[in-house]
Amino acid sequence: MSRRIAVLSVVAGVVALGGAGAFAVAYAGEPQSPVLAHSTARYVAPDGDRDGSLTFTTDVTSTEGVKKVNVLVWPADSSFSDMHLTEKDMAAVETAECEPSGGDTVHCTYRVAFTREDAEEAPRGVWHTAVLATAGDGTTTLETEAADFTIG
Template sequence: MSKRLVVSSLAAVAAVAAGTVVFVSSADAAVPDKPEISKATAHYTAEADGGASLTFTASVADNSKIKNLRVLAWPASSGLAPTAAEMRDVEEATCKATSTTVSTCTYTVKTSAKEAATLPEGVWHVSALATAKDHDTTFAPHAATFTVKH
């Protein structure tokens, strides 16, 4: 048994004996090996000029940092079922690091009044493909939903 392990063990025993429990954690211990998409939200807003905007935001974590997050919004009524392979060619969100392993990614798109009027009403899904700098990927076919109303 190494001296460092013995000293650490004795320190833990002393802390418990004194009635004090100390928890040591590492932020990197909870960081996923593959990209993890969380806190995903989508907001569709009809603009005063008749146009519309969609903002999708998600927190993305990976132990090798995030390379990009690709985003595709599609109407549920369309019957589409995008695959991860198809997502490789869609638009990217803008990602900003909030720590060494987590980024907040935001995708915003605006449409003209003419374009907004042609969007199918009802529930829409947002699919997202996260790619880490080590090239691991995670695909979320239904990362978020929103409703289009005219």
Template sequence: MSKRIIVSSVIGVVVLGGTAAGLAVASTQTSGKPAVENASTRYVPPTGTRAGSLTFTADVSDDSGVRGLKVLAWPASSDLDPTEAEMRSVESATCRSTSADTSRCTYTLKVTQAEAAELAPGTWHVSTLATAKDGDTTFTPRTSAFTVTR
């Protein structure tokens, strides 16, 4: 499945739901591994000829600092179930340091009505791959889940 289809799927899930979808707070803190916390989304649907947007934000921390965060939302009905290796090739959030060991990471997409029209309702999962400056990673295959209804 191409990255563009998955990205479009992320956008459409919120469009079909009709409101902003909140991602559950996710904590992946393990000894010496990066942690992903305070994950949330904000969706503004497209109107007329104006594009909408989807924004995913999370705080990522590690004692060595944060190198980056990969984010992928995918429909449970797709049988996609990404692996850590596959997550290495998905799009990255933009991370800005908020302290020596924590960064606020944000991933934003523009949303068109055409992209939203291609998506099916149902359960969706968000997967994340956090990478610390020392190379440690934390893969969370189901950081959160939400439901899309028509």
């Protein structure tokens, strides 16, 4: 390789890395919303004398820490579909229990018992799980359909 090509390659690499570094520094200064991953919902119907349950889990990552995770389950065929849930709607709903799971990530679990009466009164069909994650700095992420389950 000629000396000129080697010098140009080094200069191009320094410019590229410098640009990426400047972008990373500029981007790191802005608040980042929490990120949800691996969200799942599992419904178990009551059986005999045993209650059923709904368990929702998700991993939430935030460099600012996770202040709280609010969870709401709602039938797909309900008025929420037309209303479009907002952060204000989610502020007063139940919260998930969260445990550190490495780095800036917490693993959150929301669990509720389903009695036979609950299951009989619940609308049949697809249900959605809405999640509002709030970071320590107040930034939020709202996911209105984080995970689905079916009551049948």
